[in-house]
Amino acid sequence: MGVKLGILGLGTVGTGTVQLLQDSRFRHPLLQEVEIYRVGVRSLDKPRAVALPKSVLTTDLEAIVTDPEIDIVVEVIGGLEPARSLILKAIQNGKHVVTANKAVISRFGNKIFSAANQAGVYVMLEAAVGGGIPVIQPLKQSLRVNRIHTVTGIVNGTTNYILWRMQTEGSHFSDVLADAQRLGYAEADPTADVDGLDAADKIAILASLAFGGLIKLENVYCEGIRQVSKTDIAYAEKLGFIIKLLAIAKRTTPSPSSPISVRVHPTLVPKAHPLASINDVNNAILIEGEPIGQVMFFGPGAGAGATASAVSSDILNLVAAIKTSTTTLNPLLPCRNQEYCQIVPMAELITRFYARFLTKDQPGVIGKLGTCFGNHRVSLESIVQTGFQGELAEIVVVTHDVREGDFRQALTEIQTLAAVDSIPSLLQVL
Ligand code: HSE
Secondary structure, X not given: OOEEEEEEOOOHHHHHHHHHHHOXXXXXXXXXXXXXXXXXXXXXXXXXXXXXXXXXXXXXXXXXXXXXXXXXXXXXXXXXXXXXXXXXXXXXXXXXXXXXXXXXXXXXXXXXXXHHHHHOOOEEOXXXXXXXXXXXXXXXXXXXXXXXXXXXEEOOHHHHHHHHHHHHHOOOHHHHHHHHHHHOOOOOOOHHHHOOHHHHHHHHHHHHHHHOOEOOHHHOEEOXXXXXXXXXXXHHHHXXXXXXXXXXXXXXXXOOOOOEEEEEEEEEEEOOOHXXXXXXXXXXXXXXXXXOEEEEEEEEOOOHHHHHHHHHHHHHHHHHHHHHOOOOOOOOOOOOOOOEOOEOOHHHOEEEEEEEEEEOOOOOHHHHHHHHHHHOOOOEEEEEEEEEEOOEEEEEEEEOOEEHHHHHHHHHHHHOOOOEEEEEEEEEEO
């Protein structure tokens, strides 16, 4: 007997998934067991890129998640509601769920996984992070014997594309964003991408899996790329760095019980680092642990085919589980985290910083900056004055590892110096 799917949504990801499932030749033979039984859409009249019998399409999404015939509900509508409620209702009705919805999982994963464990069903989310890149299952299964200490990702294709073009063309953020919107690489409302919110959802999910605990999304520090200027990109380049929007989850000390930091921010990445060469709309996730060392996953982070690959691989895993039909869940497939991870406040974070100052061009200014940093235990790796903006000298500083709180106090003192006009930028350094 076939495994019946109810797909919620026939947008880019839904259409890609239907196309993949309808063309199952030379793919895994279990895919032939899949029957696309119902597809929930907003409008029955809209022209579609896939051919589906009229009886399959419905606008009644509730009827899909409660239909006793359906084994697996595939949620690819996106957004918080009605996606969240439909996922929960599907679980209550004993359906396994496949979802690409990072916003719902990062906010309501706790409730959803508890409900799923109670109902004895699986919730699969490979497509929620990194599009087509397999990273959820590797974190849950292949790498779980390791003690993970860091997950560092470029998990948002839109911002990677914008920063890459600013870098290669020497262009301003607003010009590249407008062009990216024209070309369809950025949404008309780019907020979720350029302000780092999409990446924050994704790193919260990865951190939860990597560190075996729940993450409160409000504890994820989030800073987007609107403030990244072409001037900073050029200075970073001269100093041997590329600016990337990184999503980082990291144990604060080598001890496996230490708190973690979870954050998204533009970061100066050394040119020799493996993430520095991830260009265009691509994503990559570097996982570091013991004893494995470094593993990097690289590939397309979005797009119909790539995301359909991830959604369909989850469907395949579920079909295999259903077909081998045991009454207990495979312990490697569900998420069972119960406790919250302890997150370190940003002020306690130890990291390196890049800062750019505009100052009067007069004797002793660099010395005064150095003294303020020294007063707050901030050790400098480099300090350079290479340019001018009008009458003002531009001084760029890169620190060694420092406590963020100490660095901020030094900046507060620096702002009181008569020779200092402003601090136009402040970025973290990997
Ligand atoms: N908007 C996301 C990105 C893709 O730009 O990477 C979907 O997660």
